[in-house]
Amino acid sequence: xxxxxxxxxxxxxxxxxxxxxxxxxxxxxxxxxxxxxxxxxxxxxxxxxxxxxxxxxxxxxxxxxxxxxxxxxxxxxxxxxxxxxxxxxxxxxxxxxxxxxxxxxxxxxxxxxxxxxxxxxxxxxxxxxxxxxxxxxxxxxxxxxxxxxxxxxxxxxxxxxxxxxxxxxxxxxxxxxxxxxxxxxxxxxxxxxxxxxxxxxxxxxxxxxxxxxxxxxxxxxxxxxxxxxxxxxxxxxxxxxxxxxxxxxxxxxxxxxxxxxxxxxxxxxxxxxxxxxxxxxxxxxxxxxxxxxxxxxxxxxxxxxxxxxxxxxxxxxxxxxxxxxxxxxxxxxxxxxxxxxxxxxxxxxxxxxxxxxxxxxxxxxxxxxxxxxxxxxxxxxxxxxxxxxxxxxxxxxxxxxxxxxxxxxxxxxxxxxxxxxxxxxxxx
Numbered sequence: 368x369x370x371x372x373x374x375x376x377x378x379x380x381x382x383x384x385x386x387x388x389x390x391x392x393x394x395x396x397x398x399x400x401x402x403x404x405x406x407x408x409x410x411x412x413x414x415x416x417x418x419x420x421x422x423x424x425x426x427x428x429x430x431x432x433x434x435x436x437x438x439x440x441x442x443x444x445x446x447x448x449x450x451x452x453x454x455x456x457x458x459x460x461x462x463x464x465x466x467x468x469x470x471x472x473x474x475x476x477x478x479x480x481x482x483x484x485x486x487x488x489x490x491x492x493x494x495x496x497x498x499x500x501x502x503x504x505x506x507x508x509x510x511x512x513x514x515x516x517x518x519x520x521x522x523x524x525x526x527x528x529x530x531x532x533x534x535x536x537x538x539x540x541x542x543x544x545x546x547x548x549x550x551x552x553x554x555x556x557x558x559x560x561x562x563x564x565x566x567x568x569x570x571x572x573x574x575x576x577x578x579x580x581x582x583x584x585x586x587x588x589x590x591x592x593x594x595x596x597x598x599x600x601x602x603x604x605x606x607x608x609x610x611x612x613x614x615x616x617x618x619x620x621x622x623x624x625x626x627x628x629x630x631x632x633x634x635x636x637x638x639x640x641x642x643x644x645x646x647x648x649x650x651x652x653x654x655x656x657x658x659x660x661x662x663x664x665x666x667x668x669x670x671x672x673x674x675x676x677x678x679x680x681x682x683x684x685x686x687x688x689x690x691x692x693x694x695x696x697x698x699x700x701x702x703x704x705x706x707x708x709x710x711x712x713x714x715x716x717x718x719x720x721x722x723x724x725x726x727x728x729x730x731x732x733x734x735x736x737x738x739x740x741x742x743x744x745x746x747x748x749x750x751x752x753x754x755x756x757x758x759x760x761x762x763x764x765x766x767x768x769x770x771x772x773x774x775x776x777x778x779x780x781x782x783x784x785x786x787x788x789x790x791x792x793x794x795x
Contacts, residue, residue: 373418378411378515414511417457418518424452427505427522435529438497442528445489446505450480460508465492466500495619497677500528531673532631535775540782542702542727567591603642603702605633606690610649611681613708616738626706627676629731629774633704634672646672649684651693691717703728709735715754719761728763729781737770
């Protein structure tokens with residue numbers, strides 16, 4: 368019945384013509400006309416049989432490479448169609464499904480597939496806006512060689528394309544803080560005063576003999592070795608203000624997208640410096656798919672962070688009070704970076720009060736009105752200057768940002784000219 372509904376205008380015309388010829392042949396007793404009518408009626412049914420059989424013998428696989436791509440860059444989608452039968456197929460019309468706004472639906476015409484043969488077709492897609500996009504399902508229209516029947520089949524398989532924020536490489540600058548990342552870390556100190564065996568332990572199978580502490584061995588009467596020195600690990604927290612009311616502009620040219628891209632660049636920069644990192648939103652929670660707990664450096668920690676930022680959405684949270692409280696709980700971190708939209712005076716006061724004594728705190732403060740070309744009025748200008756002064760007086764380093772500014776150019780401004788902590792500095 369499905370094949371019958373798939374008859375084209377030509378197929379239906381053949382059936383009507385065949386039925387008419389059959390009626391005339393019977394009525395007039397014309398043998399030749401009867402043969403013609405049988406031919407006209409048989410061809411559409413043969414076409415339906417071929418199409419019905421073909422739709423079940425063609426398989427499809429899709430490959431998205433790469434499956435994670437920065438906004439504005441292309442990715443390649445490859446469709447592989449394979450004929451698993453011993454009979455060649457007819458005409459195949461393939462159409463893949465793409466999210467709205469990405470591009471027009473890609474369509475392909477494949478004249479035939481040989482028995483056990485396969486055919487690869489590909490197209491490229493690009494999205495200017497970050498997010499997780501679903502590609503598929505593929506719709507395959509199977510037609511017979513005579514164009515009498517056409518049936519559409521939808522494959523269930525879909526694939527995800529993750530469009531991540533643009534990541535810009537940042538220069539390495541010297542910031543103040545507790546200690547450096549583990550590449551430049553200093554070993555934890557082991558007390559040298561008192562007994563010699565304070566920094567020793569019992570020998571274990573596999574320990575190197577050059578670590579044997581002979582004085583403690585003689586005193587204890589058993590083999591003792593020096594303890595391993597463990598490097599201290601720098602910890603950093605990034606706060607991303609994604610409140611809907613704190614940003615201006617739309618789409619890729621909004622202040623929110625600048626803030627998300629800046630957070631992505633900072634996250635990648637710090638993880639490559641082997642910081643232990645956590646990223647929180649305006650409510651003090653971890654990003655989607657990430658715990659609010661500290662994220663240790665892992666092989667794909669960059670991918671996890673970028674995937675979480677790709678699907679970030681704005682919230683209607685009115686203030687940064689909860690985020691400020693969460694920053695207070697991160698007081699042991701050596702580095703705190705806040706990427707902020709428009710702040711009220713109360714938001715600035717909350718952040719100023721939560722800054723911890725020895726923690727290096729950097730506020731990347733966006734003048735969001737500039738993203739829509741609006742000149743701030745006197746009240747907005749006064750609030751911005753008040754917030755900058757309040758944060759700086761509390762020990763924050765404030766980096767003002769306007770539309771068109773690039774984070775790699777601004778990042779050196781976060782470094783102070785001299786450090787008072789000697790080797791207790793943060794290299795980031």
